């Protein structure tokens with residue numbers, strides 16, 4: 001195989017990956033801004049997608065960052081950015097107290113079950129009927145992997161139900177404060193910083 005062959009193979013793979021991996025958008029930028037400001041210690045970005053947010057944290061703060069995703073194409077893109085990319089369903093493979101900072105920009109759009117399209121982009125965008133179907137199990141388990149003085153940075157859209165998410169946060173034993181917030185024509189995005197109560 002020549003170098004050119006390898007390069008075109010890589011380009012081809014990137015083309016496929018870009019079609020099935022969430023690429024950085026406004027929500028990614030907001031999460032990166034909050035994380036660059038507040039992350040400390042060992043960092044996990046759940047649902048890392050392209051790995052761009054994780055890479056920003058590593059580059060700007062010099063921290064060790066793991067980027068995990070259910071989508072193997074995403075884990076590979078994160079690895080190609082120099083982040084440790086791991087295929088994982090939410091937090092399941094990670095041990096207790098493993099991280100000081102956990103970031104998550106979840107799939108959050110409320111989706112009519114009759115209109116689901118069952119591919120990797122749906123996994124990236126759809127939060128199920130309520131918009132909170134990934135946020136609930138994430139909040140149920142994140143306290144397990146978080147060090148005692150750890151922080152969780154969770155992106156929430158007004159489309160997902162801000163007050164409902166705050167209730168889930170409180171039920172999981174965390175206090176929340178907005179770290180950054182920005183309004184767009186169809187939604188307001190907030191990154192909540194969560195700490196144990």
Ligand SMILES: C[S@@+](CC[C@H](N)C(=O)[O-])C[C@H]1O[C@@H](n2cnc3c(N)ncnc32)[C@H](O)[C@@H]1O
Nearest residue numbers: 022028047048049069070071089090105123124
């Ligand atoms: C809105 S995208 C965010 C991507 C990236 N973090 C960013 O901000 O640009 C949500 C990501 O969560 C991933 N995801 C969906 N379900 C997941 C699960 N059960 N476990 C881990 N990741 C999941 C998707 O594949 C997608 O990459």
